[in-house]
Amino acid sequence: MDDTISLILHGCKLGEELALNLANLANQPENLSKSCEEIIRVFADAKERLSFHQLSTTVYPHPMLFREPHQDLQQNIDPILQEWLGSSCSSAMETLLHQMPGVMAERSALGLIESKVGGGLQMGSGGLFIESSSRSDAQAMDPSDSGRGSSSSSKRPRKRNDDAGKRTVRVPAQLFGNTEIPPEDGFTWRKYGQKEILGSKFPRAYYRCTHQNLYHCPAKKQVQRLDDDPFQFEVVYRGEHTCHMSDTAPSFPRPAPGIAQEMAQAMIGQPPPSAATSLGRWVDFSLGPGGSAGSSSSSMAAGSGGGAAGPSTGGRYGKEADYPIAELADAMFNSGSSSTNSMELIFPGDQPSDKNN
DNA sequence: GCCATTTGACCTGC
DNA sequence: GCAGGTCAAATGGC
Numbered sequence: 001m002d003d004t005i006s007l008i009l010h011g012c013k014l015g016e017e018l019a020l021n022l023a024n025l026a027n028q029p030e031n032l033s034k035s036c037e038e039i040i041r042v043f044a045d046a047k048e049r050l051s052f053h054q055l056s057t058t059v060y061p062h063p064m065l066f067r068e069p070h071q072d073l074q075q076n077i078d079p080i081l082q083e084w085l086g087s088s089c090s091s092a093m094e095t096l097l098h099q100m101p102g103v104m105a106e107r108s109a110l111g112l113i114e115s116k117v118g119g120g121l122q123m124g125s126g127g128l129f130i131e132s133s134s135r136s137d138a139q140a141m142d143p144s145d146s147g148r149g150s151s152s153s154s155k156r157p158r159k160r161n162d163d164a165g166k167r168t169v170r171v172p173a174q175l176f177g178n179t180e181i182p183p184e185d186g187f188t189w190r191k192y193g194q195k196e197i198l199g200s201k202f203p204r205a206y207y208r209c210t211h212q213n214l215y216h217c218p219a220k221k222q223v224q225r226l227d228d229d230p231f232q233f234e235v236v237y238r239g240e241h242t243c244h245m246s247d248t249a250p251s252f253p254r255p256a257p258g259i260a261q262e263m264a265q266a267m268i269g270q271p272p273p274s275a276a277t278s279l280g281r282w283v284d285f286s287l288g289p290g291g292s293a294g295s296s297s298s299s300m301a302a303g304s305g306g307g308a309a310g311p312s313t314g315g316r317y318g319k320e321a322d323y324p325i326a327e328l329a330d331a332m333f334n335s336g337s338s339s340t341n342s343m344e345l346i347f348p349g350d351q352p353s354d355k356n357n
Numbered sequence: 358g359c360c361a362t363t364t365g366a367c368c369t370g371c
Numbered sequence: 372g373c374a375g376g377t378c379a380a381a382t383g384g385c
Contacts, residue, residue, distance in 0.1 A: 191361075191362060192379095194362090195374090195376070197374085197375075198373085198374060198375085204375085204376095206377075222376090
């Protein structure tokens with residue numbers, strides 16, 4: 001189901017792009033037609049899928065719509081997300097929300113699951129899975145838990161096998177294009193390690209918040225591709241971001257702690273608000289699995305930290321605008337522009353003020 | 358020069 | 372002793 005939502009989001013975004021470039025395309029009926037066809041195709045596909053799954057018990061709203069299982073669905077949308085949704089594809093999403101009466105029942109059930117498993121939230125057939133510990137992440141992720149670098153202590157106060165403060169999110173690979181990159185989650189991460197895990201086909205990548213040093217932000221995450229489903233990533237978040245709380249920290253309003261992880265799933269094929277930088281990848285989806293641009297090995301090697309651990313933030317964190325957006329723009333709009341500035345043409349108002357977030 | 362990634366080594370918990 | 376998590380030097384891109 002999440003794939004379907006991604007499809008719809010994709011369609012919304014395409015529509016938005018089209019709207020923004022309507023003026024440019026006005027005298028390019030051919031490209032205009034192509035854009036329309038693409039949008040139609042995406043929504044038709046989504047509609048087809050919806051009719052297949054329609055309101056069945058396995059239908060779930062996109063995970064980004066979840067916040068707390070016991071709250072009203074719409075209230076679950078983080079204000080920041082709402083704002084973003086409002087600016088990008090809110091109407092479609094709202095429509096979607098209101099057209100999914102099965103959601104609330106499911107959410108109740110999920111709530112039961114959550115309480116049963118101690119804070120975990122499982123989401124059904126879409127393969128989405130969130131579990132969080134009952135303990136606060138801040139507790140679990142003491143900044144001093146950074147090993148060698150921690151002051152004068154020669155011992156690394158590490159905790160093994162400590163699920164407290166740990167949230168596991170299964171993130172399906174994108175439906176389109178490069179399926180090897182997990183979605184962004186609105187934060188910037190710096191890879192600090194990669195490890196082959198016994199019994200796992202794919203290595204696990206370790207990330208920490210880019211602002212860890214500056215703001216002592218304890219947030220970390222691990223990204224690992226699932227053995228049994230290479231098209232899904234398991235992302236383990238530890239620690240809450242504190243960098244956005246600092247006055248001197250990057251000013252872009254971040255998602256509320258915890259919501260980012262859900263955004264990670266939500267952003268499948270969908271650029272986060274801060275991510276003009278991610279748009280390139282998002283657009284890359286539309287190139288199809290065989291798309292040459294940024295697909296598989298090249299983009300992975302370029303950015304993501306190695307193999308399976310393709311970080312949601314991709315390559316140089318916050319610098320991934322190098323994805324072939326320009327090529328796509330050329331293809332779609334025949335704009336002739338090959339610079340990454342074409343992003344501004346497509347999303348003139350969406351450029352984040354602070355891409356370091 | 359700065360910052361991110363890579364990767365081997367190191368450290369610690371089990 | 373092993374496996375997982377982290378460090379930090381080397382390297383590369385911008």
